[in-house]
Amino acid sequence: MSDILYKVSQSCGPNSPTVVGFYEPDTGSCQYICIDEQTRKCAVIDVVQEFDPKSFATGFDHAQWALDYIANNRLELVWILDTHPHADHFIAASWLKDKTGVQTAIGEKVRDIAKLWRGYYNLPDAFPIDPDFDHLFAHGDTFKIGNLDVSVMLSPGHTLGSISYVVGDAVFAHDTLMQPDAGSSRADFPGGSASELYDSIMAIFDRPDDHRIFIGHDYGTKNREEPAWESTVGEQKADNIHLGGGVSKEDFVKVREERDATLALPNRMLAALQVNLRDGRLPAAEDDGHSYLKMPVNKF
16 A cells, blocks of 8 residues: 555664554554664564454554565564554464564463453463463563664553553653643553552653654544644643643543543443454464454443
8 A cells, every 4th residue: 555654763872772563544544664773674563454444354564564664665564563462453373473473472461451451351371371372471571683772661551551652762652642732642441540550651741752652543633634743841841731831640640530421432442452452363264264242242
């Protein structure tokens, strides 16, 4: 798909990645290729598997675009990363692994999310996440993308197991923050917490003001139609409509919980969790060759 919207945020030095952000408009998802310019090695982060909630058809246009970009720019993919089991889109991790053989990773507390959702779906033996994801990162874990050091921050609130990836001056902060003119992400999903979300954001705000923040979603605003996904710590601290200027935890939790009480469930959520807790794989096909999803009725 040549018409995919993308932007390149250039490396600021030897310990700073070049970041290619690309946008999936149906779910407002922001996806990333994180590049070490010295070695030309890269990681993809939070890449989307398309899903039509009407027909239940899936697709991999954005994942293929990422692979094409990597090939055309003579990059080497070394990590397939997700920040959490998303509620509003399917992840493409397993498809990308099948195509490339590259290792997948997510945060270790996805185990606790899986336990929670097994109960909601009444599927006690579902989501064998240990074999599906190659790596389950804990807070403080480190690894490499080429010569770039990556550290893992546990960033709960949006989900109980969300993590952020910190690569030099780039923070892949997933669904904690939105753009400054949009605020923060919801914290009302099972296992979420507005109080923990505030603490996670404050940990990100402890980083230098010039560090770049890359978010998980953008839907534009009434004053901005064009999607955006990059800001700085300083911009967020000064201008974020939910947190800017030093908003107290008590005030943030009040605003966040009042806002969340008005929001409907994402229209892909009950389908997405069954797939994303399997590393993006559909349930095993039945005797007719098709996969099926199980939906709880009147539970939410």
